[in-house]
Amino acid sequence: TALVESRESTRQARISTEESLRRARRVQRLRQQVSMTAGRVAELRQRLGQHTRRVEAASEAVETLTERRAAVQERVREAERALQRIPDQISSAVVKLRQDRIILEDLRAMLARQRALVAQQLLFIYPIDIGDISKTEEGYDEQGAIVQGDAYGGWSICGLSVIGPDSVRRWQDSEETAAALGLVTRVVDAVSRLMYIPLRFPVVPRGSRSTICNPMAKATLTTQSTALIAVAEWPLYMLRANDRPRLHMAIRLLSVCIEQFLCQHGVVDVDRHQLLPNLVQLLLAIEGCSFAL
DSSP states (O other), X not given: XXXXXXXXXXXXXXXXXXXXXXXXXXXXXXXXXXXXXXXXXXXXHHHHHHHHHHHHHHHHHHHHHHHHHHHHHHHHXXXXXXXXXXXXXXHHHHHHHHHHHHHHHHHHHHHHHHHHHHHHHHHHHSOEEEOXXXXXXXXXXXXXXXXXXXXXXXXXXXXXXXXXXXXXXXXXXXXXXXXXXXXXXXXXXXXXXHHTOOOSSOEEOOGGGOEEEOHHHHHTTTTSOGGGGGGSEEESSOSSGGGHHHHHHHHHHHHHHHHHHHHHTTOOOOOTTOHHHXXXXXXXXXXXXXXXX
């Protein structure tokens, strides 16, 4: 009986021990599961925090985009309002432009009339008339020598004739030509100031000692010989016989200045040898512009 009881007790103890071991293993498994679950929960919390931050950043971006959209919409509405005002602005600008154009045309007409008045005054102050026609033909001097006709003769300004350099035989002729060319220079300079147009070859009015400049010759002084200083300014007078070629060139440059204004007024076919007729034609063309407007 004792042996049976001992065996029973041993069996009971073994059963309880196994039960305890099973409980211990179960507790250990539960602890491992709890630990794993806690790790997963921590990872999920971390992911949740990341997603939360992303959602917050996305919310801020959405708010920013919403504000930008509202600003863009406001700008679009302002642009639409401005676009609606454009036809009215265009209409007012067209009306103002028409008014300005009328004022401009009136000012142009007034300027043309003032220029015509000045041209009339120049013709009155510096009268240009037909002089001695015989000067243009071949003849004889007092000694009976043959004298060639003067291409510049036949016309006079203020009673002074422009005698060609080749036809000058006396000092009085030279001074008369210089004085006449000085008056022509004064008129050309006045026309240049009147038209607000610089001369291609600027003139220096100094009475009977007037000159005309050649800017192109001045530009070459630094690159070529200093001897070009003499040809940078051409005299419109003749002090000695050697000055004939220089006077020829000066009269030619003065004719080019007159031709410059004639071309501007639509006169293309110009004879450069007709100095005074071209000047009269120029003043008459300026006077005629007032009637064209």
